[in-house]
Amino acid sequence: MKAEEHQERNEQFGRWQIHIVSYKFDEKWICTVDNVSPGANVSSATGATREEAEKKALERAKERLAATRVTPV
Amino acid sequence: MSDYANPGVLVSTQWVEEHKHDPNVRVVEVDVDTAAYGHGHIPGALGWNWQSQLCDTVRRDIIPKKEFENLMSASGIGQDTTVVLYGDNNNWFAAWAFWQLKIYGHQSLKLMNGGRKKWLAEGRELTKEVPKYPRANYRASAPDFSLRAMMQPVYKAMENRSAVLIDVRSPAEFTGEILAPPGLPETCQRGGHIPGAKGIPWSVACNEDGTFKSADELKKIYGDKGVNGDQPVIAYCRIGERSSLTWFVLKYLLGYQDVRNYDGSWTEWGNLVGAPVERGAGS
Numbered sequence: 001m002k003a004e005e006h007q008e009r010n011e012q013f014g015r016w017q018i019h020i021v022s023y024k025f026d027e028k029w030i031c032t033v034d035n036v037s038p039g040a041n042v043s044s045a046t047g048a049t050r051e052e053a054e055k056k057a058l059e060r061a062k063e064r065l066a067a068t069r070v071t072p073v
Numbered sequence: 074m075s076d077y078a079n080p081g082v083l084v085s086t087q088w089v090e091e092h093k094h095d096p097n098v099r100v101v102e103v104d105v106d107t108a109a110y111g112h113g114h115i116p117g118a119l120g121w122n123w124q125s126q127l128c129d130t131v132r133r134d135i136i137p138k139k140e141f142e143n144l145m146s147a148s149g150i151g152q153d154t155t156v157v158l159y160g161d162n163n164n165w166f167a168a169w170a171f172w173q174l175k176i177y178g179h180q181s182l183k184l185m186n187g188g189r190k191k192w193l194a195e196g197r198e199l200t201k202e203v204p205k206y207p208r209a210n211y212r213a214s215a216p217d218f219s220l221r222a223m224m225q226p227v228y229k230a231m232e233n234r235s236a237v238l239i240d241v242r243s244p245a246e247f248t249g250e251i252l253a254p255p256g257l258p259e260t261c262q263r264g265g266h267i268p269g270a271k272g273i274p275w276s277v278a279c280n281e282d283g284t285f286k287s288a289d290e291l292k293k294i295y296g297d298k299g300v301n302g303d304q305p306v307i308a309y310c311r312i313g314e315r316s317s318l319t320w321f322v323l324k325y326l327l328g329y330q331d332v333r334n335y336d337g338s339w340t341e342w343g344n345l346v347g348a349p350v351e352r353g354a355g356s
Contacts, residue, residue: 001200003113003193016255021190025113025199032106032161035255038243038315039162039276041106042256064256071264073248073352 001026005050010036016065018042020058022050029053033061075288078328082321083186083285084157086195092157093117099150099206102189103127103170104161105314113199115159115192119148120203123166123314127173135221135336141177142211149206152180159185159192163276163283168317172334176221178214184321187283194282220320222307222333224341231267231349236305236331238270241319242339246311247272249352252343253311260311261343265352267309272355273298275315278322291327302329309335309342 006023017036022029031053032044043060047053077083084092092098093115100118102110110120121127126144127136136144150156156179160167164184174182185192193199222230230236245251249264266272277294278285286294292301300306306323308316313336324332342348 001113002196002198004196006194006196008194021193023193026201028112030112032109034162035257037276038246038254038274040254040257041162044106044108044112046112061256068251068253068255069259070245070250073250073265 007050013062013065015070016068018061018065020054022054024050031057033057035065075292077288077326079325082183082325084183085186086192086197089115089157089159089185089192090197095155097153098155098157099148100157100159100185101148101170102160103158103166104189105166106161109161109189111201113201116198116200116202117204118159119206121148121170123169127166127170133337135173135176138177138213138216141173142213145179145211145213146209149209150211151209152211154209155181155183157183157185159188161189163190163279163318164188165275165314165318168321169314171321172220172317176216176218178217186285190283219331220324220333222309222335224335224337224345227267227307227309227335227337227342228348230305230307231269234269236307236333237300238267239300239306239308239316239319240266240270240272240339241275241308241310241315242266242272243274244272246339248354249350260340263343263350265343265350266339266355267342268349268351270309270351270355271298271300273300273319275310275318278319278326285322285326288326291322295323295327302327305331305333307333307335309338311339312336313338 022031045056158167252259
């Protein structure tokens, strides 16, 4: 089996850029979200469709990113 | 164009495609996202969990020698087996595993260039089947701690500038604007960096597809920052995995002799009572 319909894109959420990857494997869609700088995985989710997997992963990612405290230097 | 100092430590996705079932080759996935392996992995690859299998789970430390020998034996890896490591996030934790395997003296060791990201993007075969291999009888070498920096030597290096300290975190972590990568739990009390450290994010070493930049590009990138192998280097990040990647680049791709990974990293330094901290862009 192979990963199918692999897609990736970047989006901006507030001051954070995020990188969204989604693909289908074994009848399931998988989505991972990282924070570009430094590139750490913020969330991942699976779903029956690409939309469902992305929605779940993005909701979690945005919740976590919103909690990031920034201290001006 | 010059070649890497040790080109044998890298293999391509195509090489793994062709050799993944060789009896003397063991492919192992090590991810930041410990669920990733279960979502599908390279056929024949084992998955190691960095949190439970590559750490001492009682005190904060790398895996003890006896447990390391058990992990290798249970994975069907002998002293002569070629181990190919790969993982998500541009091989962050695969590089961390590489560093530990080198500490315990494993000789034939490689990283898959581009990691999981490249394998997926190329639409290569995946499976959910977890392979089983006959148990081996692995005997590790005495740990080579010349590859590792503990806090006291780092402190001395900061004081007397006896080594170049490289902070490989993101610019916002380096300056102290944030205490952890965006979206991740804060794991330190103070933000900033070790005084005198150079901020050179791990990602400068990688291309968009996850592969490493060429030797010439790497020499220029690090050389322009004053890191050219004529001084000892200590790399650190937050918990030691991103700095393993930079350690790998400097030690093996550029061939610098004295490169150590400070795995205590910012979660140690940023919590130390009385430790000097520099905020902002640094000197």
